[in-house]
Amino acid sequence: MLDHNLENILADAIAAAKAAGEITLCYFGKPMDVRHKSPNNPVTDADLHADNILRETLKSKYPDYGWLSEETPDDGSRLRCHRTWMIDPIDGTRAFTKGIPHFTISIALVENGKAILGVVFNPATNEMFYATRGDGAYKNHSQIKVSARQALSGARILGDKHWFCAKSWRTPWPEMHIESRNSIAYRLALVASGEFDMTIGTRQSNDWDIAAGAIIVSEAGGTISDYVGNEFVFNQAKPVQTNLIASGPHLHDEIITQLAQISAD
Structure with missing residues (x-):
């Protein structure tokens, strides 16, 4: 049975993912300044802009939840919170900077060490994947299931x-x-x-x-x-x-x- 509290939070997470996705598409396929936080770890203005949108949207609605994002310094306060957002504003930045549509906005809500809500949105292909604890997984409103394959050969x-x-x-x-x-x-x-x-x-x-x-x-x-x-x-x-x-x-x-x-x- 769907947890109605999670149902409302999911709607907010999906809306936030779409807003961040709109930001990324403003940059996608255009020349951009790519910096490196460390080797093989690029960051762009789009990452930071999307992160700001997600933080302003979700933290304002859920101020008591912790926050862990790739683009936000971790002060450790999340460890004292009952629930924590886990955010990657652009997962697949290398593909993003090359104009390849294999990047996503990733949003999870974690409670007691386990994810209880997840949203993965590819704005370039308009694929929205999401799930909440106990209610199945969906892609663009249609329920999804993993493959039933039993053998590695041909997988x-x-x-x-x-x-x-x-x-x-x-x-x-x-x-x-x-x-x-x-x-x-x-x-x-x-x-x-x-x-x-x-x-x-x-x-x-x-x-x-x-x-x-x-x-x-x-x-x-x-x-x-x-x-x-x-x-x-x-x-x-x-x-x-x-x-x-x-x-x-x-x-x-x-x-x-x-x-x-x-x-x-």
Whole structure:
């Protein structure tokens, strides 16, 4: 049964995502100044502008909720809050700066270490993915479900083709269809919708990258975990997750078995 409190909060989160999306489209496909906070971590005026819109919209309506955003300094006050927003104003900034429509606005609400609401919006393609605890997952108002695939062979994967094809695997991965998307939030949403069978994150992710996608995958009937099957706990002092797997439940165990080679080596 839908939590009516979450229903209202979801409506506000979706409206905020759309407002931020309008801002990003004002910049998208145009020359822009790209700065780097660290190697492989670009930021643009669009990121900052979208972050301001999200913060002004959501913090004004929910002043008692904590705030964790990629583009806002973390003062740690969120750790004392019952609920915390986790925000990435543009997930997939590299794709965004190149004019590739594989970027998203990611909004999650976390309570007791778990995401209870998630919104992932791709403004370039007008794909709105969302979920709340116990009410399923949706894309543009239609309910979505993960793939029922049970075998890796022939699976549709979102990830790094070079990583899967590396010669260092003792047991090679089977033949699979592999594509890439710069935004991990978008990858999770596409797995949730069944358009792809799985995604594997080979680098550490921040909570703001994956919290929204995590609940969307879960509410779509999927499984998301680290490489050994541990569930994620969000909003810790260090809001970072080491790696991730997201897939339908039938495929998850097979992926973990294949990945066990990493810990065995």
